[in-house]
Amino acid sequence: MRRQIPLVxxxxxxxFGALSYVIMDPVIQGLREQMLAWLRLLSAFAIGLGIASFxxxxxxxxxxxxxxxxxxxxxxxxxxxxxxVGLFGGIxxxxxxxxxxxYLQAPMEATMFSLLAFFIASAAFRAFRARSxxxxxxxxxxxxxxLGRVIDVDWLSNITEWILEIPNGAAQRGIVIGVGLGIIAxxxxxxxxIERSYLGGE
Amino acid sequence: MKKTLFEKLLVIDRxxxxxxxxxxxxxxxxxxxxxSIGITTPVQNFFDVIEGASEGSVILVSMDLGxxxxxxxxxxxxxxxYHALSHGLKVIAMTLLPDGPSIAERIMLQVTDELNAKYxxxxxxxxxxxxxDWIYLGFRAGYSxxxxxxxxxxxxxxxxxxxxxxxxxxxxxxxxxxxxxxxMVADISGTALPEAWVSYAGAPYGIPILxxxxxxxxxxxxxxxQTGQMAGLLGGLKGAAEYERLLSxxxxxxxxxxxQQWIHIVIVAFILLxxxxxxxxxxKKDRDKTATKS
Amino acid sequence: MAGGSxxxxxxxxxxSPFGRIYVVLPVLLLTPLIASAQSTEYLYPLVDLxxxxxxxxxxxxxxxxxxxxxxxxxxxxxxDGGGQNNVVSYxxxxxxxxDPESGEGNQTDFAVIDEVEAGTSxxxxxxxxxxxxxxxxxxxxxxxxxxYSRPSEPAEARSHFFHSxxxxxxxxxxxxxxxxxxxxxxxxxxxxxxxRRIAGLDAVEEALGRATEMGKPILYVSGLSTMxxxxxxxxxxxxxxxxxxxxxxxxxxxxxxxxxIVMAVEREVVKEAYLDAGRxxxxxxNDIYFVTQSQFAYAAAINGIMLxxxxxxxxYMGMFFAxxxxxxxxxxxxxxxxxxxxxxxVQIPFFITACDYCIIGEELYAASAYMSREPLLLGGLKGQDWAKFIIGVLIVIGVITSFFTTWxxxxxxxx
Numbered sequence: 001m002r003r004q005i006p007l008v009x010x011x012x013x014x015x016f017g018a019l020s021y022v023i024m025d026p027v028i029q030g031l032r033e034q035m036l037a038w039l040r041l042l043s044a045f046a047i048g049l050g051i052a053s054f055x056x057x058x059x060x061x062x063x064x065x066x067x068x069x070x071x072x073x074x075x076x077x078x079x080x081x082x083x084x085v086g087l088f089g090g091i092x093x094x095x096x097x098x099x100x101x102x103y104l105q106a107p108m109e110a111t112m113f114s115l116l117a118f119f120i121a122s123a124a125f126r127a128f129r130a131r132s133x134x135x136x137x138x139x140x141x142x143x144x145x146x147l148g149r150v151i152d153v154d155w156l157s158n159i160t161e162w163i164l165e166i167p168n169g170a171a172q173r174g175i176v177i178g179v180g181l182g183i184i185a186x187x188x189x190x191x192x193x194i195e196r197s198y199l200g201g202e
Numbered sequence: 203m204k205k206t207l208f209e210k211l212l213v214i215d216r217x218x219x220x221x222x223x224x225x226x227x228x229x230x231x232x233x234x235x236x237x238s239i240g241i242t243t244p245v246q247n248f249f250d251v252i253e254g255a256s257e258g259s260v261i262l263v264s265m266d267l268g269x270x271x272x273x274x275x276x277x278x279x280x281x282x283x284y285h286a287l288s289h290g291l292k293v294i295a296m297t298l299l300p301d302g303p304s305i306a307e308r309i310m311l312q313v314t315d316e317l318n319a320k321y322x323x324x325x326x327x328x329x330x331x332x333x334x335d336w337i338y339l340g341f342r343a344g345y346s347x348x349x350x351x352x353x354x355x356x357x358x359x360x361x362x363x364x365x366x367x368x369x370x371x372x373x374x375x376x377x378x379x380x381x382x383x384x385x386m387v388a389d390i391s392g393t394a395l396p397e398a399w400v401s402y403a404g405a406p407y408g409i410p411i412l413x414x415x416x417x418x419x420x421x422x423x424x425x426x427x428q429t430g431q432m433a434g435l436l437g438g439l440k441g442a443a444e445y446e447r448l449l450s451x452x453x454x455x456x457x458x459x460x461x462q463q464w465i466h467i468v469i470v471a472f473i474l475l476x477x478x479x480x481x482x483x484x485x486k487k488d489r490d491k492t493a494t495k496s
Numbered sequence: 497m498a499g500g501s502x503x504x505x506x507x508x509x510x511x512s513p514f515g516r517i518y519v520v521l522p523v524l525l526l527t528p529l530i531a532s533a534q535s536t537e538y539l540y541p542l543v544d545l546x547x548x549x550x551x552x553x554x555x556x557x558x559x560x561x562x563x564x565x566x567x568x569x570x571x572x573x574x575x576d577g578g579g580q581n582n583v584v585s586y587x588x589x590x591x592x593x594x595d596p597e598s599g600e601g602n603q604t605d606f607a608v609i610d611e612v613e614a615g616t617s618x619x620x621x622x623x624x625x626x627x628x629x630x631x632x633x634x635x636x637x638x639x640x641x642x643x644y645s646r647p648s649e650p651a652e653a654r655s656h657f658f659h660s661x662x663x664x665x666x667x668x669x670x671x672x673x674x675x676x677x678x679x680x681x682x683x684x685x686x687x688x689x690x691x692r693r694i695a696g697l698d699a700v701e702e703a704l705g706r707a708t709e710m711g712k713p714i715l716y717v718s719g720l721s722t723m724x725x726x727x728x729x730x731x732x733x734x735x736x737x738x739x740x741x742x743x744x745x746x747x748x749x750x751x752x753x754x755x756x757i758v759m760a761v762e763r764e765v766v767k768e769a770y771l772d773a774g775r776x777x778x779x780x781x782n783d784i785y786f787v788t789q790s791q792f793a794y795a796a797a798i799n800g801i802m803l804x805x806x807x808x809x810x811x812y813m814g815m816f817f818a819x820x821x822x823x824x825x826x827x828x829x830x831x832x833x834x835x836x837x838x839x840x841x842v843q844i845p846f847f848i849t850a851c852d853y854c855i856i857g858e859e860l861y862a863a864s865a866y867m868s869r870e871p872l873l874l875g876g877l878k879g880q881d882w883a884k885f886i887i888g889v890l891i892v893i894g895v896i897t898s899f900f901t902t903w904x905x906x907x908x909x910x911x
Contacts, residue, residue: 040344106269112792150463
């Protein structure tokens with residue numbers, strides 16, 4: 001029973017979602033709007049679930065004083081500070097919450113993202129070797145695009161755009177069609193109850 | 203056996219590469235040696251769609267970026283809002299990411315203040331007024347569910363704006379209920395949401411979708427620009443710099459492009475150096491093998 | 497001019513010079529005044545001239561909706577676009593009338609519903625009640641006076657049961673469903689279905705063997721998306737297989753999660769796998785934990801785990817974004833064997849560069865069928881492949897026919 005009910009819900013909701021895309025009856029469309037509103041509610045609820053899981057996980061590690069538990073304490077303290085500052089001080093422009101976000105969190109996340117520049121350089125140096133015909137082709141395309149994107153020379157820009165639009169576009173389109181079909185098939189399998197991994201276990 | 207220079211180069215500690223990259227970035231930002239920026243077709247299309255819109259058209263700007271992609275996407279976002287407002291379009295700003303609201307609000311306030319200061323300095327009587335020229339809706343959870351609701355009625359997802367004011371209290375929202383009442387959608391995103399906008403807004407309602415993404419994501423959207431599913435595309439800092447050039451807008455993308463241009467050249471140099479080292483060492487190994495056999 | 501034309505009344509006086517003075521003098525005196533009176537304050541106290549009215553107002557039901565929209569069209573006023581009585585806007589008015597055939601319905605007066613700018617010749621009224629009949633009038637306004645069109649014919653806002661422009665989507669879903677069902681049925685009946693070799697999935701056994709020999713843990717990263725994402729579902733399926741094997745080989749399995757719901761599902765999957773392998777005692781729920789939903793904070797946490805725990809094998813399965821190269825490069829620096837699988841086409845080049853094996857696009861969705869060889873899953877995969885083949889054929893036909901006609905490609909436009 002515990003596993004049957006979610007399967008039935010998946011079947012009904014999935015079929016309804018598909019049919020409501022093509023059936024325009026006002027009653028069906030009204031129900032569809034309700035379903036979308038509930039979907040948004042569930043997404044918002046998931047944020048609360050994340051908070052509970054975060055606190056439980058780090059809290060347990062702090063209590064058990066596992067190696068490095070100080071960092072778990074820092075994580076919980078950061079969470080509490082941001083939450084309390086936001087709740088009692090507001091989140092508008094000029095508040096402490098906004099300053100913590102703009103001057104601590106944003107730069108930290110931007111810094112992590114900027115690590116990519118260094119990693120790309122080291123990965124490119126290590127991986128772009130002309131070991132085979134295909135690797136040479138990849139290497140050539142990479143050099144043309146990297147230069148064509150930054151150097152304003154007409155013929156180079158034209159070749160760059162051609163590579164991005166034609167071979168790249170064709171390859172991306174092929175993968176996207178395949179992925180799209182995979183999504184349709186998996187969605188159908190979920191609706192029909194064949195794919196049950198989202199329930200956890202067999 | 204003593205390693206040659208090329209053999210050492212092949213196994214160089216990656217930290218030397220990081221150091222060289224760091225030095226080049228700092229030098230490029232400090233030194234005034236600049237390379238010119240050409241305009242590409244997807245960026246021109248992005249510009250043309252907004253430029254060709256009639257005054258008073260509504261543009262929905264979805265600011266789906268977080269702190270991590272802010273350096274790359276903020277310039278194009280500011281330029282888009284600046285272009286739309288200065289061209290007389292009505293801007294509805296929103297975000298579908300939970301860490302987007304404060305960023306989106308800050309950008310809207312900065313751009314409108316900038317425009318108002320510019321008009322005042324020029325003696326122009328125009329002013330950007332919230333509720334008449336722009337509104338900010340804030341964040342709603344649900345991603346594609348929110349987009350789908352916009353197709354029926356905006357007020358289903360957002361009965362009120364970020365400040366708690368009912369949408370019906372704003373003059374510019376009179377008669378604006380769904381995608382049918384809007385001129386275009388611009389999604390500036392560091393996520394995969396542009397595809398959702400194409401699927402749930404562009405395809406069923408025929409509304410032009412303009413997209414601004416990080417440079418890493420841009421190649422996958424060329425397939426969409428070719429078919430017209432995306433009416434325009436800004437890719438990364440380069441796309442933002444091109445857009446600023448079209449607008450003659452003094453933004454941060456153009457300043458940042460200098461570093462990117464030199465970094466690209468340095469990385470290409472690394473790749474070529476690595477291949478030279480590879481072929482030299484491979485040739486040496488082949489010669490050593492032949493010598494050993496004989 | 498008021499009082500009629502001088503031509504009609506006083507033509508005789510023009511024959512004598514003195515008579516001409518009676519005409520010329522007033523004209524000379526009045527002309528500067530009239531010429532300078534461009535502002536409405538001077539002109540309109542003299543006359544109030546409305547613009548020419550719009551013509552041919554038509555109202556039609558908008559198809560494929562739930563009956564709340566009617567589309568209006570009209571011919572613009574002759575004074576729209578310039579002229580002395582230039583139109584500045586059109587005022588849309590509407591009244592409800594009983595249905596002409598059945599006589600049912602309300603009767604109301606005309607009321608203004610909207611105002612649109614000059615130059616417009618169409619409007620969509622989205623505030624209709626389904627199955628109600630309306631009549632419209634459009635008035636041209638020049639800022640001072642309005643002129644009304646004739647009322648339109650009554651139009652009923654009808655709801656339509658079926659969206660006529662989405663039939664192609666429905667047919668596509670039905671065809672793919674039938675293909676899936678057929679091949680699943682065939683697989684269940686014992687038919688042998690071939691799947692080509694996927695190197696990345698074959699390497700899983702080798703990777704787990706390496707971890708066993710080194711006595712180091714396995715790190716399994718299931719991506720940065722939710723259970724609503726198909727890539728995450730595929731990642732969870734593979735996790736089940738990996739967990740079963742790690743239970744048998746007694747390898748520690750670390751699964752840091754990005755999403756709390758995914759974490760809950762993965763705990764169940766791993767627990768079930770350990771039970772199946774007969775090692776429920778080895779299951780440690782603390783090794784499957786939620787980290788954060790912040791992208792780069794999550795990447796930093798994974799990097800920290802890789803540098804501290806030094807896993808022998810790293811699995812990156814699911815949806816990834818910009819952090820993919822950060823994870824893969826750090827993992828490569830620790831010397832771990834790395835197997836990645838994602839349908840995020842943008843991240844595939846980074847994984848190919850930094851990982852030992854890479855599973856691309858739908859190979860990830862095929863993974864659970866490939867590793868388990870379960871008939872249901874194999875049949876689904878086969879159906880998917882045939883659907884892809886049909887799409888390929890349609891694309892080729894579309895490309896060839898597009899040289900001559902757009903009829904074929906128009907069949908695939910979705911409204």
